[in-house]
Amino acid sequence: MPPRNLWHTYSTTETIQRLSSDATEGLTLATIPERQAAAGPNELQEEQGRNRIEIFWDQFKNVMLLMLIGVALISGVMDLIHWRTQGLSPGEIPFKDTIAILLIVILNGLLGYIQEVRAEKALAALKKLSAPSVQVIRDGQRQEISAKELVPGDVMLIETGTQISADGRILEAFNLQVREAALTGEATVTNKLDTPEGLPNETSLGDRINMAFMGTEVTGGRGKVLVTSTGMTTELGKIAALLQSVHAEPTPLQKRMDHLGKVLVSGSLILVALTIGIGLLQSGWGQLQNLVEVSLSMAVAVVPEGLPAVITVTLAIGTQRMVKRQALIRKLPAVETLGSVSAICSDKTGTLTQNKMVVQTVHIPSAEIQVQGNGYEPAGDFLVKDQTIQSTDYGEFQALLMASILCNDAALARPTDSEPAADWSVVGDPTEGALLVLGEKANLPQESVTQRLKRVGEIPFTSDRKRMSVICQDVFAKNGASDSYMLFTKGSPELVLAECRFYQWKDQTLEVTAEFRRKLLSANDRLAAQGLRNLGIAFRPLDSLPVDSLTDCETQLTWLGLVGMMDTPRPTVTAAIAKCRQAGIRPIMITGDHQLTAQAIAKMIGLMPNDGLVLTGAELEKMPQPKLENLVGSVSVYARVSPEHKLRIVKALQSQGCFVAMTGDGVNDAPALKQSDIGIAMGITGTDVTKDASDMILLDDNFATIVAATEEGRVVYSNIRRFIKYILGSNIGEVITVASAPFLGLDEVPLIPLQILWMNLVTDGLPALALAVEPAEANIMTRTPYRPEESIFARGLGNYIVRIGFVFAILSISLMLIAQWHSQTTGQENSWKTMVFTTLCLSQMGHALAVRSDRPLFQINFFSNPYLLAAVGLTSLLQLMLIYVPPLQNFFNTEPLSPLAMLICIGFSSLLFVWVELEKLFMIWLGKKR
Secondary structure, three states: OOOHHHHHHOOHHHHHHHOOOOOOOOEOHHHHHHHHHHHOOOOOOOOOOOOHHHHHHHHHHOHHHHHHHHHHHHHHHHHHHHHHHHOOOOOOOOOHHHHHHHHHHHHHHHHHHHHHOOOOOHHHHHHHOOOOEEEEEEOOEEEEEEHHHOOOOOEEEEEOOOEOOOEEEEEEEEEEEEEOHHHHOOOOOEEOOOOOOOOOOOOOHHHOOOEEOOOOEEEEEEEEEEEEEOHHHOHHHHHHHHHHHOOOOOOHHHHHHHHHHHHHHHHHHHHHHHHHHHHHHHHOHHHHHHHHHHHHHHHHHHOOOOHHHHHHHHHHHHHHHHHHOOEEEOOOHHHHHHHHOOEEEEOHHHHHEEEEEEEEEEEEOOEEEEEOOOOOOOOOOEEEOOEEEOHHHOHHHHHHHHHHHHOOOOEEEOOOOOOOHHHOEEEOOHHHHHHHHHHHHOOOOHHHHHHHEEEEEEEOOOOOOOEEEEEEEEOOOOOOOOOOEEEEEEEOHHHHHHOEEEEEEOOEEEEOOHHHHHHHHHHHHHHHHOOOEEEEEEEEEEOOOOOOOHHHHOOOEEEEEEEEEEEEEOOOHHHHHHHHHHOOOEEEEEOOOOHHHHHHHHHHOOOOOOOOEEEEHHHHHHOOHHHHHHHOOOEEEEEOOOHHHHHHHHHHHHHOOOOEEEEEOOHHHHHHHHHOOEEEEEOOOOOHHHHHHOOEEEOOOOHHHHHHHHHHHHHHHHHHHHHHHHHHHHHHHHHHHHHHOHHHOOOOOOOOHHHHHHHHHHHOHHHHHHHOOOOOOOOOOOOOOOOOOOOOOOOOHHHHHHHHHHHHHHHHHHHHHHHHHHHHHHOOOOHHHHHHHHHHHHHHHHHHHHOOOOOOHHHOOOOOOHHHHHHHHHHHHHHHHHHHOHHHHHHHOOOOOOHHHHHHHHHHHHHHHHHHHHHHHHHHHHHHHO
16 A cells, blocks of 8 residues: 555556545445454554653652652651651640641642643644544445545545545545645645546645545535545554654743752752761761751751742733633643743744635736735725726726626625624635625625626636636616626636636726737736735626526626735734834744745745745655754745644754744644644634644734743742742751851750741742732843743842842841840840741841842832832731731740840841842943943
8 A cells, every 4th residue: 555645656556456446336344343453444543641649640750849748757767766756845836847848749740730631632633633424435336435445446435524434535526615724734735636637746735636534624516535544544643653653842931940950959968968067077876956946957058948839839820811812822831931931933824824715916918006904894995006097997807806706606794783893704715705895895785786687607626718708687777688697707817817808907898819819828927926926807698598508608708807816815914013122023924825825925024035035845855854944044944844743843943953843723733733842723714623732822812922921921930030039048047057056055946847938938928929020021022032042040149149148147147146135135045037937028128128039129110019118018028917916935945035136136137138239230330330
């Protein structure tokens, strides 16, 4: 059996012979079991993924959580030893540190599980495209069978409304039209032919007019198909296999958080080892318990327990912002990932364009008319050489408009009073709808025209004639009038012109000459090179209604003109493309449409220069991957591409260091969406398969929304860096403060693990959440994208964290020594620990205010983030409650502070804020000096 991608190259006879079938009788029932055993069931096969228990268990392999689990266990063992040797003190709660730490571990594990538990649904959606039953001919009898039972060689019968259940060679086609958007991504229907001979091997999927494909839908006519491929060997099966071959990579944020965890844990273990080692050398084994307690507190201090929750909430806030901008995020990490996008691969139809055919140019013998207006709204002027005209100024133009309306099976749907004017829509073929809009712009509504000229005959479009004709009768004409019947024709300009003997020049009828044909065909080629889809319009007066064959009337026609139309760009796209370039993001068009159309649209919206390179699917088919990788940097438009080509393009861009966002709506886009770093599905026209393979869904199918979402992604990542700067700078200060206790001759740990957990979860957490909604910086879309491989500590963040951590520690240690002296002089021996705890917490409030911006606080709007001011106020109040509310005192081991002690704490707490603000002023001064 030949490779599945060669069936279109064989003649009908050879295809039947290769499959040992019969076009009339079909397969014999005796051969079916053997073929089913060889081919298997006609269904898509799914790989087994991780079950939910495995997903949940994987959450606890995170290095920071593993360290916390170890800390909890050691803390529990020490509590048990203390309980056995000394007993419980009154009001003491056993294992409270262990329980608190384990609760945090479980909470973080649950957060990760919830994010990952969404199972892959793309293949399940692909399966829905297979019809449940199908009509076949077996043993010469027509019968209905389950689609799963189809085998190669079956003769399948299809008609309007049929969902095709397998790939096959078309044996018979009667006005057969198939919507193949699921595979090709293009909304226009394909006219299928029962060509006896095969097509060239390099014929792209969208041009294989002699083939029918699984998952596509018959929109008109009927046909007979010889099944050539079933199940995973179909084009749809090929897409399913591609989907399964693509495995999701961790997002930049996930990689950065993993790196962050390893750095923190490694640093913590080294610091713990140094503390215990130096402590033992100085004080001997008698201080081991104290050193272990210090180490446990250090280990808890270094891990930002609240960070996973803060990041999750931050990403969730980002998703809400994006929904307001018409972008729905399916996977939370994608919110931040958008900030790293350096290339956006976009489909053309419906994303860069409106997915609405609009007449742009009408070429009549006496003039070329430009048509203004957007979409299906019937508003716009007619221009000749930039001068506005009326449709009645040119006789052949008025006749062309009438012909366009009458030779038409579509209808224009007006919006209701509550809908905007832009919501005009077309019922029927978009091309015919564009002709109706053209008539409405000339104040020729379809209803009034068809009331006067009633259709009495029709010659439907066929693939060999490539035209449609109607015969209309003027109901107001007097009986017997010679012009009471009129034939109107529209179709391929070349073929319509071939049947024309005359042409209309204004109000005159002239004979077609060779020179006229040459000029007209030259104009047709010129408009086609501009990406326009052209229709030829003609008419013929009839003396009477034909009795025999109507097609005999399609001669001796009078040429009226060419109508050139295209799916026009969205109004917001050109500005969005310019914004992309300003932000260092490269827009790329990947479409199944014709290369001239794609090139014209790309130039119109500023996506490619006039001398830009366009690659077609046929060229990609012959191109080795290394050559493609060398070329992707200079190609902005890819046309007539297949699913494999899209996947190759994405991989080639990624090999060159690009961080790729890929848009799509059809099934054919799903593998490339899954391979890309950000898969973006169309919310309006997208299939379920595409949506389930995506990270983000465009609710308005608009390219400009991708750019807006990218901007939000950059804001989210900037805010993540902002609160990591805040949290880790504070944590390093805590770690060094705790580690210094044994070396300062202190017999007790200044902070217990429970107090550190409070700081990491509440004191750090609430302001960090508020920093997540910090407004965007003014230059957010004028700088280059973040490199996805860059560390979270890049661009000075690591230096800042270490520097501020040491400054924080020096201030805290100084306060700790003063606090201990103050405790001894006042007789409150343990109040120094509460002073250290309070100072550390309040210092972080000032730090949170300072990290809002790299500019001094007086240069920004202090009240632009009211959530941060509220978080600082609430956290400070909660800290005071821990000190002065008795039940909380007992639980957190604190003591009430005197007014003087509290003033000392507040004074030292403000110093960190002052230091950070002075640093900003110094950096500004240094920049000016340079």
